[in-house]
Amino acid sequence: MAVFPNELAPYAADASAARGRLIAEPASPTRTEFQRDRDRIIHTTAFRRLAHKTQVFVAEEGDHFRTRLTHTIEVAQISRALARSLQLDGDLAEALALAHDLGHTCFGHTGEDALQECMADYGGFDHNAQALRIVIDLERRYAAFDGLNLTWETLEGLVKHNGPLLTAGGTPTERYRTRGVPEPILAYDRVRQLDLATYASAEAQAAAIADDIAYNTHDLDDGLRAGLFRLADLKEVPYLAALLAEIEALHPGLLELRVVNELQRRLITRFVEDVIRTTQEKLAKLAPESVEAIRHAGETMVTFSPAMAATERSIKTFLFARMYRNPEVMRVRAKADQIVRDLFRLFQKHPEKMPGEWRRQALNQSEERRRARTIADYIAGMTDRYALAEHKKLIGDIEDLR
Structure with a gap:
């Protein structure tokens, strides 16, 4: 049976010993x-x-x-x-x-x-x-x-x-x-120095690798749902082929939707268990007695094993070719790119077209660099549908993104 320890390890970040906030507040x-x-x-x-x-x-x-x-x-x-x-x-x-x-x-x-290209001259x-x-x-x-x-x-x-x-x-x-x-x-x-030359806590490293695990697995699901590739195409990745064979052996003739869900579940579990096992081995060698030892370890501690890292790269390679660079996805991306650029150029020329507090901030900026940052802050905060609506209202409709 799995054991889930309640006590924090000596290398964990300790909330009671946190370095505090820029502005002091009562606990x-x-x-x-x-x-x-x-x-x-x-x-x-x-x-x-x-x-x-x-x-x-x-x-x-x-x-x-x-x-x-x-x-x-x-x-x-x-x-x-x-x-x-x-x-x-x-x-x-x-x-x-x-x-x-x-x-x-x-x-x-x-x-x-x-936005990076629009802001290239402004930081x-x-x-x-x-x-x-x-x-x-x-x-x-x-x-x-x-x-x-x-x-x-x-x-x-x-x-x-x-x-x-x-x-x-x-x-x-x-x-x-x-x-x-x-x-x-x-x-x-x-x-306030953030020690930019050291690694972050193991908690931050766990969040980072969790990001990789999540988007690799759910992008496979979304790509299948969108029809950008078929379940059989996943067999191009040996690790996924083995998981699909495992599911077929245990549940022959299973409905495809359930196969996809079983694949996701297994893939997340294998990723997570590999990270835990690999990290525990690295921690045993380092024997860190504090979070500072993690920060100064000279390498990321919360990682995949070399074999699983290779599997993760192979999934990314598959997704890049079949999903992220799919012609239909690229077509939509080109239109989205145009919307962002159009809005940035418009607000540069006519900051008065920005709403409320954003307009006031932009108009009060005498330095072009700071005004550009205000415009970037405004656009970066937009949701997809708000950006579409603002573009339609201020510039003109753009062909449907579907």
């Missing part, structure tokens, strides 16, 4: 600091907007495809499962999972790519940096401060869940070598 008598962070994230406007933001397919294409919100909920569930088995703080892992996509634009990565655009901007500035829910005033550990994990941003020598790591570390992250780091 809660009923919740830990990480539980408060999680709750604040759930109640944000940015979190609610995820319900109407694209994962891969825009909302008009069907009611059952994943959105950023349903994807986020799946990531949170997996991250908690990993945290529980690895004796980590599940509340911090969940908070980071819930926050990891807050900075995504309308129309998924297409919107981000379009660029990065969804992780945008998530940070949301929780430190753009959410205006509290009387005493802008943003959510989250703990240092949550902010660190939000920024560094995919690994260090700087080398020990202070230069950008490989991921940021071309574009540089996003300015919003560097700006906050000057106010």
